[in-house]
Amino acid sequence: MVQSEHSVKPARLTARGEATKARMLQVAAELMRVKGVAATTLDEVRSASGTSKSQLYHYFADKDALVQVVIELQARDLLDREEGYLRRLNSIKGLERWRDAIVQRSALRGGAHGCQLGSLASELSDQNEPARAALAGHFGTWLRLMSDAFERMRAAGKLRPEADPEGLATGLMSALQGAFLLAQTTQDVKPMKIALDMAIDYVRGFEV
Structure with missing residues (x-):
């Protein structure tokens, strides 16, 4: 992990x-x-x-201490799962399989509860600095997994040289977090799939 x-x-x-x-x-x-x-x-x-x-x-010692360890628990669960997908990802088809897995997992909950880390970040980042810092670190790890996948695709000649792996990862993460929010508020994964499809279409624009 x-x-x-x-x-x-x-x-x-x-x-x-x-x-x-x-x-x-x-x-x-x-x-x-x-x-x-x-x-x-x-x-x-x-x-x-x-x-x-x-x-x-x-x-x-107190609730704040419990919250910090809950953040670690949720991060381990999410990042272990994401690493399983993203470490092997080296094509647009792989990116679509990753999208399908996220959408299907959210569909099991009817779109409820949002992202494990995103929901915590939304509630805690402006109120709890240690929690914000921990969550920022975990999001950074998640972004690196995405960026490394795009870098592998570029190095393999599947994306054009001008493709920016870090920029693509940031755009995809932003689309994903917005997708989680839309699914949560509508209790429907259809907006999630649309948002991720548009992000993947942008990546596809750099395909060789």
Whole structure:
């Protein structure tokens, strides 16, 4: 997996401690994704994970500390999945398969909840500087995966020499985040597919 420079190294825990912490994190991540960070309370996390207040505070000093680790958890999940697609991507057809996977995954939720990282960024970036910095690092990792894919395509002669991998990656990411927002607000993935198709058409304009 690609590691962001903002990743936090976990403290050593017993197997039981790891299981307890993982359970709390999974519950917190799901609650924060569905309800939002601000609306999710530590009492809800404790109750839904079947843990005590002392257990919760043993692993997380406060809600901000929990949020930081939830960001890492969501980033690992998303970037592991994206790396699986983008590390192999070397053609427009591959880019279309990547689009299909994202649209199909969003369709399973009826377009709800948006992007794992984008939703957190939208809620936290203006309110929580450590969270903003961590999210910026993870978005940077994601952009590098995209940019590297376009660089491979250019080096293989599949894109014209004047194609800008970083610019194409930024444009594609912008289209993707807008697509997530449209799918979320309409509860329909059709706008998502249209937005990504237009971004891919722009990349296709550089095809050799």
